[in-house]
Amino acid sequence: MATKVIVNIPGEESYDVRIGASALDSLGRRMRGVPALGQAERALVVTDSNVAPLYRDRAKESLAAAGFRTSDIVVPAGEDTKSVEVAGELWEAMAQLKLGRDCVVVALGGGVVGDLAGFAASTYMRGVTLVQAPTTLLSMVDSSVGGKTGVNLAAGKNLVGTFKQPAYVCADTGTLATLPEREWTCGCAEIAKSAVIDSDEFFFWLVDAADALAAREDGAVSEAIARSVVFKADVVAQDKTESRGVRECLNYGHTLGHAVETLAGYGTFSHGAAVAEGMRFAARLGAELVGASADFVTAQDDLLDALGLPALAWSAEPAALLDAMKRDKKARRGQVRFVLPRDVGAWELLDVDDAVILEHLDAWARSKE
Known part of the structure; x- marks a missing residue:
């Protein structure tokens, strides 16, 4: 059907x-x-x-x-x-x-x-x-x-x-x-990103369906695709050419994610694995800058784990990561912009000072030791 x-x-x-x-x-x-x-x-x-x-x-x-x-x-x-x-x-x-x-x-x-x-x-x-x-x-x-x-x-x-x-x-x-499983979990990361940005309804449906999706059950797969398409279509309808800031929510997790891909070398990690790492980082940054709760950070970590997207056992020099972020097309006027979650379905687009980013990248790198 x-x-x-x-x-x-x-x-x-x-x-x-x-x-x-x-x-x-x-x-x-x-x-x-x-x-x-x-x-x-x-x-x-x-x-x-x-x-x-x-x-x-x-x-x-x-x-x-x-x-x-x-x-x-x-x-x-x-x-x-x-x-x-x-x-x-x-x-x-x-x-x-x-x-x-x-x-x-x-x-x-x-x-x-x-x-x-x-x-x-x-x-x-x-x-x-x-x-x-x-x-x-x-x-x-x-x-x-x-x-x-x-x-x-x-x-x-x-x-x-x-x-x-x-x-x-x-x-x-x-x-x-x-x-292959690597590519499967890559898609799961994008579904998780959509659910976090979209709504409680999508997020908690995905929490309940995570095991079925990881097992590739037909009903869960079709439902996850349809929900993700509806979410993305609604966002694009509001901001077709990414000129109003609305569509930039689709970049959640991508700021650090793209830097990881660039420094590790394209293909070292799947795009989804890099984005999932970026989501974990952005949630913690959001806890400091826009008031995301510790419960939210934990709930997102648990969802990513359930979907087969564990934290990466990899790091790089914070200064090199920051430089890669500044060269990304999402940067504006030399400032790195993050999509930061306040909670499920609530986010802010924020220019973040270099010193704050470096502080969090240092903590992120130390967590990998």
Whole structure:
């Protein structure tokens, strides 16, 4: 039984997110029901070397059955693929295929593929239609919805990108059966982040469902994805281009998390593990600066533990971490900004002085000894 969530964003066409165990088999037919795709003739499936052997043929068969002339491009799996160089190779390949502005790009894979293919779709011929077909838990609950695309630079993650809403999102939960545990918990971190920022109702549902979600029980998985999509869609609807401060709540845990990824080396820890560490840090910072309670800090720690996201046994020099935070795109006027929780469902966006950050980073590093 599929679940449908409708994403309504001011100034954009609404789009459906379909969540279900066989959603990929109806991909082409559902796309034909989208006005922006009804007359499209060409479909380009962009996927990676891990996903292609598993799901590329199913996606292409569904598209062909709906009358699309299909092509595919397979990029190497891994974070290194999310680069300007690979984006350039995609543009050249799309031109060699003689794709026009009436084509549709289908991003089949996890967050790397979704961000890269979305960036290529938003820039090729100044923009062609995009469909997201996420195959990881993280991409289903986060990157496939909301319209952010991007590539990494040596200086940091996602420093080049665009906003490009998809015309349709096909979240086939059956693809999660092949997901390694590292990638599974990566998605769980994003669900936990959403629950903490959203509401008591979501948070305490997740506390109760944590064991079932960690065990990948179908009902809990579909419910967690749907709740996360509804939460993110509501936030994006209020702040489509992250210009009003509302959407920045989605960065909870990412300030330290991105610094950890940068200093440890991309791929050393999963994105989710780094974000979970950032959530633990931000909760403790929030206890000092905005009045988060000790009970909140403990409840969040317990939830992350239950979801298979223990504290990292890793640290770095506080000064190096602070420097990485300052180079992140979320910094403003040389000040590091944190999303700090006061409680579940209540948060503040705060510029934090360097001295305060360094004090807490020192304490964080000592806790790892």
